[in-house]
Amino acid sequence: MTFLEWFRADRLPHIYCTGCGNGTVINCTLSAVDELGWDPDRCVFISGIGCSSRAPGYIITDSLHTTHGRALAFATGVKMADPTLHVVVFTGDGDLAAIGGNHFIHACRRNIDLTVVCMNNQIYGMTGGQGSPTTPVGGISTTTPYGSAEPAFDLCALAVAAGANYVTRWTTYHVKELTKAVHAGLTHPGLSFIEVFVQCPTNYGRRNRFKQVSDQIEFLKTHSMIRQKAERIRGEGGQVKDGTIEIGEFVKRSRPAMGVVK
Amino acid sequence: MAVKLPKAGGTFIQMEDEIAGIAAVIGASWTGMRAMTATSGPGFSLMMENIGFAIMTETPCVIVNIQRGGPSTGQPTMAAQGDMLQCRFGSHGDYSIIALSPASVQEMYDLTAKAFDLADRFRVPVFLMADEIIGHMRERIEIPDAVPHGERRAADRGVLPFAAGPDDIPGFTTFGKGYRVHVTGLTHDERGYPATTSPKIHEDLVMRLVRKVEDRRHEIADYEVVNPDAEVIFVTYGAPARSVSQVLHDDADPRIGHLRLRLVWPFPDSAIRSFPDAKVFLVPELNLGQIAREIERHTTVEVRSLPKIGGDLHTPRELAEASGRCIAP
C-alpha cells in the first residue's frame, strides 16, 4: 500500500480550500501509518469539529466525527473499550485548546495510548476566521480586527506539563520530519501529541499579509527553528526573535500509560 | 460500579466531566461494548449535546438520571421528576428516544437490563429516569441468576452502514471488524458520508430516526393497569406510583384506578384507552405537570395535574383526598 490508498478515493477532492495545509498533514499521518503496515480494519480515526476534523471522513478506516472539542473523550471511550485498536485523533487548535481544553489536559494526564495530531492554523477556519486561543498577539481575525491582544497558548508546553508521553511540533513545510514524528508517536506508548502549524490561506493568510499560499509556507520555513538551537542561543545569552516557531521534539518519556495492550 | 465493574471484566473510567462521560460511553459503544453513564440534574444538562450526537449516529447507550430539584444546582439531595421533558426534547433538533422510569429498587435493576436491550435493538440512547427517592432507597430485591441479554444485530456485509431495512433500524457496524464505517453527527447518507445540504436526505434520515421508535410505541409500551373499569384514574411513573399503590391498598375502591408507566417515552397513548369509563385522570408528579400535559394531548377526558415540588413525595393521604374530591358522593 501507499498512503494514497488509505484515502476514500470516492470522496476526493476534499472540502479543504486551495492551499490548505490540512491535506498535507493527512498525507504525512497516513504515510506513517502505512509505513507501520497497520491493518486498516484495526485503525480508528477520530475527530471533533472544524476543518481538521473532516479528515477522518476521507480515510478508509472506521472513523468517528464527533462533537466540538470532545474528540479526545470519545477516543478515550473507544480505546479503553478495545485497547487493541489503533486510535488516532485529528483535531484543530480551536477544537483542542478552546472548547476541548479540559479534555486535552485530562487525556494527557491519563496518558492514554492515543496519537493526537493537532492541525494548528491559529484561527477558527471553518466558521469564518474567528480568533482562537492560538492566534498570535497581533494576529488579525474577524474577531480581532485590530490584532489579537491575548497571549496565545503554547500547546506543546501544555501537553508536556499535563503529562503526555511524547510531544513534538512541526509545520506543513517539514513533511519528512512530520512523517517521522507521527511514526514515532504511533509507536510510542501513552499519549503522543503532534502539533502541526498549518497554513490557512483563506481565513488567516489573507488577513495577515500572506498574499499567496507560498508566502505562508515561506513564513513557516523561515520562522521556525529547531528547539535545541533556540535553547542553545538562549543558553548563550542570545535572543530568539519573538514569534519564532520552535519545532522538534519536546519530550519523549515513559510515564505510566492507560489503554496500552500488554 | 467502580468496585464491581472491573471484577466483572468491564472497564470503569471516571471522566473529567459529564460531557466527557457521555462522549466516552458513545466511543465505547462503537467498539461493540455495552456502555452507560449516570448523573443527576446539571450533569444531565451538560450531556445534552452528545445525547443528540448519539441519536444522530444511532449509538446504543444507557443514561441514568437520578432526578433532583432544579433548575440549576437546585436541591442536590432532594427528589424531583423535573427532567422528564428534558430527556425527551433537551437536545436540539427533532428526534425520539426511549425513557424508562423505575418505582422500586427491583425495577431499577430490571429496567436497567431492559434499557440495554432496548438501546441495542433500537440503536438509540435509552434513559433511566429515576428520582432521588428511588435512587437513594434500599429495599428488598431479588437478583436472578441471569437476565435475558439480547445481541446487537450486526450489519450484513455489502450493505451500506446506514441503510435500514423495513424495520428502519440499520444493522450495527462495530469498529475494528472491517466495516470501515464513517460515523458523523452531520446529516449523512446511507454510506455515512456527510450530506448536509440536501433537504431530501435530511428529511429521510430524521423521519427514520423518529419513526423507528415512535412506530413501535405500542409494541414496547410497558405499563400496569389497576381497575380498568374505574372512573378516577391516577397516572404515575417513578416514586409517586408508590403513594398511589398505598392509596389503593388502604381503600380498595373499584371506582379508583391506577395506570403506572414503567416506560414513559415514547408515550404509550394506547395505555390511556385502557380505561373506557374514565371521567378524570389525576397525575401526581414531582414536577409542575410535565407528563400531565402529554396525557392531555391524547384524551378528551379531563386531566388534573397534581404537582408537588420541593423534594417530598405525595403522601397517600393527600392523594386519597384528591381522588375523594373527584368521586361523586
Next chain:
Amino acid sequence: MKLVIDEGRCKGCNLCTMVCPYRIFQPGTILNRRGIVVPVLDRPERCTNCRLQKLHGRTLCGMCQMICPDQAVRWDEERLFERHRMAIEF
C-alpha cells in the same frame, strides 16, 4: 514511472512548485474545465523517482506528493515500450 497531476483533484495551490528540487512543476497559465489553473510539468522524466523508484524499491524524494494537500500528485506505472501517438505534420 510517469509523474502525473490528477486534474480532478488539483486545486492549483502551487505548493509543488515550491518544493521540487528539479523545478519540474511550473505554475500553469490555462484554466482547466473545472476552472483551476493546474501546474504544468516541465520535462517530468527528470524526476528522480520516475527513474529510480523501481531500482530502489521505494519512493524517492516524493516532496511534491507529500506536500500536495489535495492528493493530486502520483506516479503512474508505465508499460515498457509504451507506444506514443505521434502526429506528423507535413
Next chain:
Amino acid sequence: MRHEVRFSGFGGQGIILAAVILGRGAVMYDGKYAVQTQVYGPEARGGASMSAVIIDDDPILYPKVTAPDIYVIMSQEGFEKYGVTAAPGAVMLIDSDLVHSRPGCRYIEVPATREAKDVLKREIVANIIMLGALVEATGVVTQGAIEKAVLDSVPKGTEALNTKALQHGGGLVRGRDKG
C-alpha cells in the same frame, strides 16, 4: 405487622449504616420486606442526620416513614428535629449522655457512646451498641438476624469488636421491661 424505625444523630455516628444493617437483617435473615430511606444534607460529617427503615411482612408500598413507632436518637439536635414529635405510643432509645431532653413517649436510656468509649475503647461502635439495645428492647428483628447482618456490613477484622458491641448493647437494656 408494619414497624417504622427512625434513626437520628449527627453525621458520622453511623446513623445510616445502623439503618442499613437493621433493614438487611429483616430482609436477608428474617425473610421480611424492608425499605430504607434517608435525609441528608450536602455535608458528609456533622449536621443532623436521619435515616429510616420500614419493616413489614408484606411488600411496602409507600416508602416514606409517616408515623414511626420506634426511634433511636443519638444527638440533641437530632431529637429536636426528628424526635420531638414522637407519638405517645412510640418507644424511643436515647443516647443518654448526648441527648438532654426526654420525650413524652416511653423511652429507654442507653449510654451507648460512653460505653463504646469506656468499655469497648472504640467510640465508633456506639451505633452497633444502639442496634443491640434496639433489638433486645423491641424485637423488631430477630437476634440471629441482626448478628448476621452486622457481620455482613462491618469491615474485615472488626467482626469480633462489633459482635461484642452488639451483645453489650443488648446487655444494657436486658432486664428492663420490654416494649
